[in-house]
Amino acid sequence: MAGSKLVLEGRVSIKAFLLGLSVLVIPLIRTCYGHVDWVFDYLTETPGKIVICIHIAVINGLLLITYRGPLYKVAVRACFLGVIFGCGLIISFSETTWTHFGWYLCSLSFFHYSEYLVTAIINPRSLSLDSFLLNHSVEYTLAAVSSWVEFTVEKLTFPELKQLNWLSVVGLLLVLCGEALRKAAMLTAGSNFNHIVQNEKAQSHVLVTSGVYAYFRHPSYVGWFYWSAGTQVMLCNPVCILGYTIASWRFFRERIEEEELSLIHFFTEDYVEYKKRVPTGLPFISGIRAN
Numbered sequence: 001m002a003g004s005k006l007v008l009e010g011r012v013s014i015k016a017f018l019l020g021l022s023v024l025v026i027p028l029i030r031t032c033y034g035h036v037d038w039v040f041d042y043l044t045e046t047p048g049k050i051v052i053c054i055h056i057a058v059i060n061g062l063l064l065i066t067y068r069g070p071l072y073k074v075a076v077r078a079c080f081l082g083v084i085f086g087c088g089l090i091i092s093f094s095e096t097t098w099t100h101f102g103w104y105l106c107s108l109s110f111f112h113y114s115e116y117l118v119t120a121i122i123n124p125r126s127l128s129l130d131s132f133l134l135n136h137s138v139e140y141t142l143a144a145v146s147s148w149v150e151f152t153v154e155k156l157t158f159p160e161l162k163q164l165n166w167l168s169v170v171g172l173l174l175v176l177c178g179e180a181l182r183k184a185a186m187l188t189a190g191s192n193f194n195h196i197v198q199n200e201k202a203q204s205h206v207l208v209t210s211g212v213y214a215y216f217r218h219p220s221y222v223g224w225f226y227w228s229a230g231t232q233v234m235l236c237n238p239v240c241i242l243g244y245t246i247a248s249w250r251f252f253r254e255r256i257e258e259e260e261l262s263l264i265h266f267f268t269e270d271y272v273e274y275k276k277r278v279p280t281g282l283p284f285i286s287g288i289r290a291n
């Protein structure tokens, strides 16, 4: 396993993500010659919008020529996330009051793309289009749309709320730490990690108790919990900060109980012992009661 090559889908996704990121090239070239403000005009002014649409159409055409069938489906998703990441960077570095929304776009697209890439590295057998977690659940999509609506409405009605730079920096730190913890957990658990909770024990499934698993029983959920709340802190969205925190807390409480039932079944005394030693990592969630 160690040192083995990245699967084809993983390699395709990297190329497509970088291709999507090429939306940065035009404003970068222009910035060298023109006024910095043009960078944001690239996204908002009509000529910029036309250029960006042509750019996206050209790179999508390239993907269509290069890949077929399932590989095209991987490439088009990775490319889309690359475009969003690039647009997020453009907004972040522009002189605009939308800077924090730019940070948010970068956080969101990086999270979804890296879920796919890390799954390709650690557990290629479980890799599918679902590994991007783009269609995670109806609730997840609704939550994302609610946060965009809240941000826009409050930005129009109460713009000072969206200029609390220190709060957005706190959000950014939560996002970065949450993301790092989640990816550290995935890399530590390796092929034992799965986006779908397993109810049957695979022969290769072993109990992981080292690395970040020595501090938290559910480090990837801890990371995701703080990441998701962090995105809303970053956007200074009071309603969604509360909503996201409550919804994801309830989601992880249920999921942890379901998961630990299987883990006790798989690893019996070893898991019960581990459970006694190490906390879940999530506030006020203790996991399943083992009798």
Ligand code: SAH
Pocket (backbone or CB within 6 Å): 185, 189, 192, 193, 194, 195, 196, 197, 198, 199, 206, 207, 208, 209, 213, 217, 218, 219, 220, 221, 222, 259, 262, 263
């Ligand atoms: N809850 C963990 C892992 C999430 S991935 C975390 O937050 O990091 C879900 C899969 O991980 C499930 O199929 C479960 O069986 C497996 N899993 C959870 N904890 C594990 C552990 N300590 N060792 C091995 N597998 C584990």
